[in-house]
Amino acid sequence: MIRVIDIHKSFGKLEVLKGINCRIAPREVVCVIGPSGSGKSTLLRCINQLEAVNSGQIFIDEQEITSRHTDINKIRQQVGMVFQLFNLFPHRTTLENITLAPMKIKGIPKDEAEDIANELLRKVGLTDKSSVYPNQLSGGQKQRVAIARALAMQPKVMLFDEPTSALDPEMVGEVLEVMKDLAYEGMTMAVVTHEMGFAREVGHRVLFMDEGIIMEEGTPAQIFDNPHNVRTQSFLSKVL
Amino acid sequence: MSPVPLIFGSNIIDSFLAINGLQVVIKNLPYLLEGAVLTLQITTLSVLFGMILGLFGGLFKLAKNPILYAISTAYIDFFRGTPLYVQILLLYFGILPLLLDATPFVAAVIVCSLNCGAYTAEIVRAGIQAVEKGQMEAARSLGMTNRQAMSYVILPQAYKIVIPPLINEFIAVLKDTSLVAVISAEELTLRGKLLYSAYFEAAWIWGAVALVYFIMTKTLSLLGDYVERRMATE
């Protein structure tokens, strides 16, 4: 579904991604772990072209998104993204946050878009919040709305960039629960996370990134119980 | 015998009304107010066109397209970097005659619009940049084009940020229109000048002109306060 081939990315002189190769199969949940500053966010942002790569290729469903000739807006409709800081639209209600993109981009009629949105709100457990503005939601609620907003475009892949890192501990669970449901429904997902419990339970594969390269990858059991790389070992000993 | 204070009082009013300067002002008040109407017309039109110019100026200033960026930068820098007085002279005497047969009123509106547009462009640019970066990214990640993200996500948030500085800019434009007196657009200041040369009552005439300006700017700023308060409770 996603193929990343030898991508490099620098910000000025700082090389953040130093040749990343990875694949994500349909219905696969890949968790990306690693220390802060190792390039995890940058990798996700390259996958939906919020950042342009310096070299290398990224394919989504055999379409090269790093090519100049690709209509990136079309691609992004198929790749949902959930941000650490939610980035809900503060001037729109919960329902409008979810219906905006389907209506404006796909031209879906309002009542139809609202039906979809209400269904998604039910799925993330926020039916009663549909007419509320984001500033009246808790962090966990915001993130669940953000997930619903991304799902409203019916993406083939969902990218999560530390979706629970900005949340109070008691709200982490409700967001992970929604993500877990999504994974069990067969959504293809790439999740950057520090929630090792989630990675172990839900992830099919875990990538350990450090200093702009994927140092080690394997099944959760392999990575967590029997890491080969010293870096992985020392990282895990700090976080587990 | 009538009570003393009454006689005393009416004497004061009488002698006050007998002041020559005041009589000049009262007699010519309609003339001055007509000038104020012209001032308001120039201001309103300039602000209207200035907002349109400013919106595009501000958007182009943030555009990746180097040509749009260069055009808007040159425009903004020139009109913010030179005195309005000089701009009026340059355009009215130097440039507009080559293009069209502009009356002083039309010329005044053109120059004030261009000037207001440059300042508004900077306000718009700053307003857009004050919207969190994550908003644009969220919009784009959903598949919106840059234009869709601007119109549905960024500008609706930026407009709240730009309203207070925009109101200040409108007040500045209103005051700055006094400079178009130099090309004989018969607005408030020029009428003050003409009255002065006929009656030489400097304190009274210019005092009246200043008062009329003040009433207009104060009304605008009270209106601005009201709009801001409305927005805050929204």
Ligand SMILES: Nc1ncnc2c1ncn2[C@@H]1O[C@H](COP(=O)(O)OP(=O)(O)O)[C@@H](O)[C@H]1O
């Ligand atoms: N837009 C940017 N401009 C400059 N440097 C950046 C930018 N984005 C990220 N970086 C730098 O790239 C490195 C990797 O960042 P990031 O991908 O966010 O790491 P992670 O998500 O693993 O913490 C960091 O050193 C960060 O400071």
Ligand SMILES: [Mg+2]
């Ligand atoms: Mg990060």
